[in-house]
Amino acid sequence: MAFLDFIPNIGRSALQxxxxxxxxxxxxxxxxxxxxxxxxxxxxxxxxxxxxxxxxLILMIVAAFFTxxxxxxxGYYALVRFGAxxxxxxxxxxxxxxxxxxxxxxxxxxxxxxxxxxAEISSMKATEQLSAxxxxxxxxxxxxVAPRLWAGIVAVPILCVIFDLVGILGGYLIAVPVLGVDxxxxxxxxxxxxxxxxxxxxxxxxxxxxxxxxxWIATWKGYTARPTAEGVGNATTLSVVTASLTILxxxxxxxxxxxx
Amino acid sequence: xxxxxxxxxxxxxFARGPHAVLTGVNLRIPRGAIVSLMGxxxxxxxxxxxxxAGTLSPQSGHIRIAGQDLQKMRxxxxxxxxxQMGMLFQHSALFTDLSAFENVAFPLxxxxxxxxxxxxxxxxxxxxxxxxxxxxxxxxxxxSGGMGRRIALARAVVMDPMLIFYDEPFTGLDPISVGIxxxxxxxxxxxxxxxxxxxxxxxxxxxxxxxxxxILAGGKIIAEGTPEALRNSDSALAQQFLEGQPDGPVPFHxxxxxxxxxxxxxxxxxxxxx
Amino acid sequence: xxxxxxxxxxxxxxxxxxxxxxxLALRVGNLSGFAYNDGxxxxxxxxxxxxxxxxxPVKLGGVTIGEVTHIGMNPKTFMANVTMRIEPKVKLPVxxxxxxxxxxxxxxxxxxxxxGGMPQDLKSGGTITMxxxxxNIDQMIGQMVFSKASxxx
Numbered sequence: 001m002a003f004l005d006f007i008p009n010i011g012r013s014a015l016q017x018x019x020x021x022x023x024x025x026x027x028x029x030x031x032x033x034x035x036x037x038x039x040x041x042x043x044x045x046x047x048x049x050x051x052x053x054x055x056x057l058i059l060m061i062v063a064a065f066f067t068x069x070x071x072x073x074x075g076y077y078a079l080v081r082f083g084a085x086x087x088x089x090x091x092x093x094x095x096x097x098x099x100x101x102x103x104x105x106x107x108x109x110x111x112x113x114x115x116x117x118x119a120e121i122s123s124m125k126a127t128e129q130l131s132a133x134x135x136x137x138x139x140x141x142x143x144x145v146a147p148r149l150w151a152g153i154v155a156v157p158i159l160c161v162i163f164d165l166v167g168i169l170g171g172y173l174i175a176v177p178v179l180g181v182d183x184x185x186x187x188x189x190x191x192x193x194x195x196x197x198x199x200x201x202x203x204x205x206x207x208x209x210x211x212x213x214x215x216w217i218a219t220w221k222g223y224t225a226r227p228t229a230e231g232v233g234n235a236t237t238l239s240v241v242t243a244s245l246t247i248l249x250x251x252x253x254x255x256x257x258x259x260x
Numbered sequence: 261x262x263x264x265x266x267x268x269x270x271x272x273x274f275a276r277g278p279h280a281v282l283t284g285v286n287l288r289i290p291r292g293a294i295v296s297l298m299g300x301x302x303x304x305x306x307x308x309x310x311x312x313a314g315t316l317s318p319q320s321g322h323i324r325i326a327g328q329d330l331q332k333m334r335x336x337x338x339x340x341x342x343x344q345m346g347m348l349f350q351h352s353a354l355f356t357d358l359s360a361f362e363n364v365a366f367p368l369x370x371x372x373x374x375x376x377x378x379x380x381x382x383x384x385x386x387x388x389x390x391x392x393x394x395x396x397x398x399x400x401x402x403x404s405g406g407m408g409r410r411i412a413l414a415r416a417v418v419m420d421p422m423l424i425f426y427d428e429p430f431t432g433l434d435p436i437s438v439g440i441x442x443x444x445x446x447x448x449x450x451x452x453x454x455x456x457x458x459x460x461x462x463x464x465x466x467x468x469x470x471x472x473x474x475i476l477a478g479g480k481i482i483a484e485g486t487p488e489a490l491r492n493s494d495s496a497l498a499q500q501f502l503e504g505q506p507d508g509p510v511p512f513h514x515x516x517x518x519x520x521x522x523x524x525x526x527x528x529x530x531x532x533x534x
Numbered sequence: 535x536x537x538x539x540x541x542x543x544x545x546x547x548x549x550x551x552x553x554x555x556x557x558l559a560l561r562v563g564n565l566s567g568f569a570y571n572d573g574x575x576x577x578x579x580x581x582x583x584x585x586x587x588x589x590x591p592v593k594l595g596g597v598t599i600g601e602v603t604h605i606g607m608n609p610k611t612f613m614a615n616v617t618m619r620i621e622p623k624v625k626l627p628v629x630x631x632x633x634x635x636x637x638x639x640x641x642x643x644x645x646x647x648x649x650g651g652m653p654q655d656l657k658s659g660g661t662i663t664m665x666x667x668x669x670n671i672d673q674m675i676g677q678m679v680f681s682k683a684s685x686x687x
Contacts, residue, residue: 128353137342158551165554192589
């Protein structure tokens with residue numbers, strides 16, 4: 001009954017998740033602390049912020065624009081039935097600030113920047129570059145992993161804020177010039193229902209958590225990849241899938257904690 | 261072998277999971293010598309290099325460098341020791357996002373704060389020593405295999421180490437590049453007053469530069485000596501390795517589960533070399 | 535990419551993020567405080583303010599002339615006290631009335647001002663005395679049912 005082989009395999013991988021989770025937690029701790037290591041380079045951090053942040057801007061702006069416009073449309077057609085189109089501004093803003101901004105930014109980031117990080121690090125492992133660094137007494141966690149980790153923590157909230165703003169603008173452009181909602185009402189209602197600490201900051205906090213988690217998963221998968229061509233491919237795919245699911249699960253937890 | 265030993269392995273055992281790689285290895289690397297480590301693929305040669313470099317720890321036994329036991333060293337001491345070691349990896353392991361110049365400059369930048377002009381001179385000197393000063397601005401993707409290996413060599417010696425490890429430095433190179441690398445290994449060892457440990461399959465090239473050699477098989481040292489002594493060794497296994505005989509103590513046929521002779525029918529006798 | 539170019543781009547990126555945050559905070563959220571900062575204060579007492587909130591608009595003839603800045607309760611009179619900030623250009627006579635209406639059928643509630651005819655104007659800090667509280671849907675339905683029931687006798 002060879003087809004039942006998957007059962008012990010599931011058991012084996014389930015038993016391995018706990019120790020591997022522990023190992024990845026140690027990895028995260030060591031990498032975060034490595035900021036203070038003598039081999040941490042601020043220059044490398046800047047390069048990484050450029051690589052994962054600046055180069056994701058266009059993607060985020062375009063995605064945000066379309067998201068906001070769709071929100072404008074869908075929100076309008078949902079609210080017009082109750083004569084409550086005055087609430088459209090609030091709807092667009094709160095949806096983006098609390099949920100769509102952080103989550104979509106993180107998912108797109110995982111796909112674009114997370115996969116690139118995993119591919120890069122696993123390739124470095126496969127070509128023995130990480131071993132070479134260790135031989136030269138340079139801690140690879142400090143030189144390679146820490147700048148990428150902190151770059152994600154810095155870049156994702158920034159991308160999220162820009163996403164929120166562009167999305168709201170997209171929603172405005174559909175609501176007011178196209179669908180005829182009153183511009184003053186759009187902004188005024190939004191302003192009276194959106195709070196800085198309750199909505200904007202909590203959304204940003206979510207984005208920060210997501211940024212940390214995505215880069216953690218991406219660097220860990222790269223660092224522990226099998227040093228073969230197949231290993232690199234597997235690690236990259238697994239990185240995006242794991243990061244995406246973790247974002248959605250974490251979003252649920254954070255929403256329950258922050259908004260109730 | 262009266263020279264003082266820089267590296268000593270004493271009764272070292274190493275296993276990777278259930279698989280025993282080294283089962284009681286004893287060897288000494290004298291100061292100033294070029295010593296070769298030979299053996300079949302997967303025999304544990306790279307593992308030995310890693311043990312000597314301190315990136316792996318043995319299950320039992322002692323590894324001493326300049327008299328100091330590696331297992332007993334603190335992280336800070338290990339760090340300082342590594343700065344005096346250099347390693348040339350099998351596939352160069354150059355940093356693909358840096359130019360050749362920056363690759364060689366990497367250890368200097370990470371460990372010292374040198375004025376840029378001084379650093380430039382040091383790096384260019386090392387590049388000149390391997391004959392690639394003109395390739396300083398090329399990136400690893402633009403270098404041929406031989407050139408990449410030479411840049412990696414320059415990087416391995418940029419801090420004037422006292423102990424240099426070479427992991428299969430001749431593998432995959434054309435004959436000219438092999439000759440260049442062999443010459444550089446000998447020249448650099450003399451110029452730096454260093455000690456070199458050379459892991460290789462290439463018997464002919466290795467013997468042309470090594471002072472002493474060890475042959476590793478089955479997790480143990482089965483033969484050692486100067487190149488001439490090894491050539492005249494009465495170990496059948498050593499002879500098979502050095503002469504490159506297809507069959508001998510290391511059998512031609514990988515052990516099978518079934519009796520293939522029966523499977524192949526009467527057309528061939530079992531064990532006949534095809 | 536060259537070192538200085540990267541520094542510039544990262545700097546711009548971070549500044550963009552900060553700017554976006556500031557814009558969000560001021561224009562989308564209500565961090566800027568109240569809009570009618572140079573208006574004058576008026577009070578009005580209601581028995582029921584319904585779902586009126588701070589920052590709800592104050593309208594005259596459908597045009598927004600101010601906003602609600604504070605809603606409190608007077609424990610002695612058991613009336614809800616609404617404080618409003620009105621645009622300085624709009625002067626209201628002392629017999630002005632204030633009612634709480636709903637936008638649409640189920641929308642936001644706001645304060646509707648019906649200007650009076652007296653020559654004197656309300657000064658800053660004055661109180662509108664003629665007020666009509668928010669309509670309570672439940673009460674209305676109850677009254678309707680009751681009057682129907684008694685009417686059909």
